[in-house]
Amino acid sequence: QIQESGPQLVMPSQTLALTCSVSGGVIRNTDENWGWIRQSPGKGLEWIGHIHYTGSADYNPSLESRTRISVDTSKNEVSLRLTSLTGADTAVYYCVRDLGSLPAFDVWGRGTLVTVSS
Amino acid sequence: IVLTQSPAALSLSPGETATLSCRSSQSVGSYVAWYQQRPGQAPRLLIYEASKRATGIPARFSGSGSGTDFTLTISSLEPEDFAIYYCQQRSFWPGFGGGTRIQIK
Numbered sequence: 001q002i003q004e005s006g007p008q009l010v011m012p013s014q015t016l017a018l019t020c021s022v023s024g025g026v027i028r029n030t031d032e033n034w035g036w037i038r039q040s041p042g043k044g045l046e047w048i049g050h051i052h053y054t055g056s057a058d059y060n061p062s063l064e065s066r067t068r069i070s071v072d073t074s075k076n077e078v079s080l081r082l083t084s085l086t087g088a089d090t091a092v093y094y095c096v097r098d099l100g101s102l103p104a105f106d107v108w109g110r111g112t113l114v115t116v117s118s
Numbered sequence: 119i120v121l122t123q124s125p126a127a128l129s130l131s132p133g134e135t136a137t138l139s140c141r142s143s144q145s146v147g148s149y150v151a152w153y154q155q156r157p158g159q160a161p162r163l164l165i166y167e168a169s170k171r172a173t174g175i176p177a178r179f180s181g182s183g184s185g186t187d188f189t190l191t192i193s194s195l196e197p198e199d200f201a202i203y204y205c206q207q208r209s210f211w212p213g214f215g216g217g218t219r220i221q222i223k
Contacts, residue, residue, distance in 0.1 A: 044204075044214060044215075044216055044217065045161070045204060045206075045214040046214070047211060047212040047213065047214070058211065060211055061211070094160055094161075102151070102163075102166040102167070102170075102172075103149065103166070103167075103208050104151035104163050104166035104167075104172070104206070104208070105151070105153075105161075105163060105206075105212075106163045106166075106172060106173075108160035108161060108162070109160065110159075110160055111160050
């Protein structure tokens with residue numbers, strides 16, 4: 001199971017920091033990437049990026065300049081930082097497992113709604 | 119790569135068959151997945167690699183296609199199947215279609 005946590009309200013121009021906690025297993029599997037997808041009414045589902053336990057990460061080019069994903073294998077956690085927020089970043093943010101052998105997003109967290117507003 | 123799903127909405131009765139289309143602007147081989155999203159829930163993986171059912175998915179869900187044209191078929195709709203369905207490609211970075219809503223007629 002995976003569970004997202006973080007602030008529900010963030011001010012414009014600030015930085016969003018979310019954490020994904022993975023339980024019932026470990027992040028250190030070669031075949032898995034752990035990532036983030038967001039869903040907003042205006043843009044639908046949007047892949048943000050993912051990371052392998054080795055630290056190798058890939059990002060959506062449209063968000064790459066503002067995004068950093070990191071992994072802490074000792075805590076079984078994946079983190080997302082998204083900078084320079086605007087109202088367009090208001091969305092439900094999902095943590096997902098990206099299983100290379102499928103390849104698809106086979107495990108999703110429940111999601112956390114983040115609102116960017118002053 | 120742009121994924122276009124059609125129709126945007128489908129009105130059907132339980133027991134009927136739903137046929138959903140997903141068209142890609144470029145060939146994505148067989149790297150298409152389908153997801154179901156019920157209200158207030160996260161998407162759930164149904165189909166990967168165009169035609170392979172994910173673990174625990176009923177046989178009434180089937181996928182087909184390759185290249186640029188893909189189809190999700192749901193035979194004999196159950197009440198819990200009325201939801202939104204998304205296709206997703208994996209050719210370069212992952213991208214999603216805009217979704218098809220199946221609603222009760």
